[in-house]
Amino acid sequence: MDADGGFGGSVGGDALGDCGMVGRGRRKRLPHHKKEQPRRNLLSMAKQKVYLEDLHVGQKFSAGSYEMTEQRMKEFAAEFDPQPFHLEEEAGARSILKGLAASGWHTAAATMRMLVESDLALSEGIVGVGGEISWPRPTRAGDVLRIECEVLEILPSRSKPMQGIARIRTTTLNQNNEVAQLFTSSVVVFRRNPG
Amino acid sequence: MDADGGFGGSVGGDALGDCGMVGRGRRKRLPHHKKEQPRRNLLSMAKQKVYLEDLHVGQKFSAGSYEMTEQRMKEFAAEFDPQPFHLEEEAGARSILKGLAASGWHTAAATMRMLVESDLALSEGIVGVGGEISWPRPTRAGDVLRIECEVLEILPSRSKPMQGIARIRTTTLNQNNEVAQLFTSSVVVFRRNPG
Numbered sequence: 001m002d003a004d005g006g007f008g009g010s011v012g013g014d015a016l017g018d019c020g021m022v023g024r025g026r027r028k029r030l031p032h033h034k035k036e037q038p039r040r041n042l043l044s045m046a047k048q049k050v051y052l053e054d055l056h057v058g059q060k061f062s063a064g065s066y067e068m069t070e071q072r073m074k075e076f077a078a079e080f081d082p083q084p085f086h087l088e089e090e091a092g093a094r095s096i097l098k099g100l101a102a103s104g105w106h107t108a109a110a111t112m113r114m115l116v117e118s119d120l121a122l123s124e125g126i127v128g129v130g131g132e133i134s135w136p137r138p139t140r141a142g143d144v145l146r147i148e149c150e151v152l153e154i155l156p157s158r159s160k161p162m163q164g165i166a167r168i169r170t171t172t173l174n175q176n177n178e179v180a181q182l183f184t185s186s187v188v189v190f191r192r193n194p195g
Numbered sequence: 196m197d198a199d200g201g202f203g204g205s206v207g208g209d210a211l212g213d214c215g216m217v218g219r220g221r222r223k224r225l226p227h228h229k230k231e232q233p234r235r236n237l238l239s240m241a242k243q244k245v246y247l248e249d250l251h252v253g254q255k256f257s258a259g260s261y262e263m264t265e266q267r268m269k270e271f272a273a274e275f276d277p278q279p280f281h282l283e284e285e286a287g288a289r290s291i292l293k294g295l296a297a298s299g300w301h302t303a304a305a306t307m308r309m310l311v312e313s314d315l316a317l318s319e320g321i322v323g324v325g326g327e328i329s330w331p332r333p334t335r336a337g338d339v340l341r342i343e344c345e346v347l348e349i350l351p352s353r354s355k356p357m358q359g360i361a362r363i364r365t366t367t368l369n370q371n372n373e374v375a376q377l378f379t380s381s382v383v384v385f386r387r388n389p390g
Contacts, residue, residue, distance in 0.1 A: 079308070082308070083321065095320065095322075109275035109304065112298065112300050113274070113275045124291050125291070126278065129330065130329025131327070131329075133326060182325075
């Protein structure tokens with residue numbers, strides 16, 4: 001895969017819908033002449049593109065927010081995690097979660113949304129190969145989540161000169177600054193120039 | 196929390212909706228008299244309840260399936276992981292994922308759904324405290340996923356005589372028996388009798 005350095009620095013808009021996010025209002029329309037390059041009109045155009053050379057250990061960034069509405073929380077659970085404590089207040093109150101709680105996978109998905117909208121505009125997108133996830137506390141209806149990220153490690157690939165892996169810890173916090181999720185992921189990162 | 200041994204062996208139905216699952220047709224209506232116990236009419240009634248004593252290292256079970264439809268895959272991505280390779284065929288083909296691919300979080304959520312519908316009918320529900328996740332290969336539109344689980348470890352709690360942690364590896368496979376996701380989780384498990 002070629003890393004595409006030509007559009008570093010472009011600031012445009014994305015074509016993504018608004019799905020209940022409390023966003024930061026960054027979206028702008030692309031200038032008309034940009035539309036002649038339809039193959040580049042997506043995420044890669046939205047923000048300054050980030051390459052491996054732009055990352056360093058200890059680097060931090062934050063993003064969000066995502067409001068966990070009770071309705072969406074229950075819908076998500078009904079589709080993907082249909083357990084009583086994710087679906088009904090009373091069952092939640094009686095459960096180990098001590099109250100109606102979002103599925104951890106809903107918190108994880110919301111975290112991904114915030115990461116995609118963050119400044120981690122990796123040149124080829126955010127593709128995780130895996131990671132460690134934990135949910136120290138439940139996410140509740142009405143919680144407003146945000147993320148704080150830190151680059152923990154950068155591992156150049158030995159066999160692929162144009163890429164590497166960044167280990168990034170994404171902490172998902174609620175409006176009371178309590179940690180709802182920790183996710184330390186290994187993300188594929190491309191170089192601007194061969195390493 | 197009390198472990199409730201009184202309903203072990205009950206087989207009833209759950210009140211959960213059908214969300215595009217290719218299910219195993221297990222759902223049955225509860226007999227009328229059971230409805231007089233509304234606090235127990237949910238997951239805990241659906242299947243033989245499973246306690247820590249019922250688990251052993253090396254124990255395996257499987258469940259599924261879940262069909263990854265192109266429409267739901269794109270909708271999920273638009274809401275939670277709006278990156279071009281999850282939204283458009285052409286962008287997918289040009290990407291590191293080499294084709295339109297589901298968000299890893301959609302695969303994870305689908306896996307949870309299958310786990311909830313599996314025989315791992317833990318007495319107090321399936322509550323994971325965390326785990327390690329990886330996606331060795333993308334899930335594609337039209338893939339039909341299933342899960343295979345194995346109990347790796349059982350750790351009684353030192354401080355809580357009624358509970359412990361089970362380490363369970365859930366492998367998510369597609370219709371070609373290729374691994375789409377590995378998730379090794381730590382799940383809270385309650386005892387039938389104090390340890």
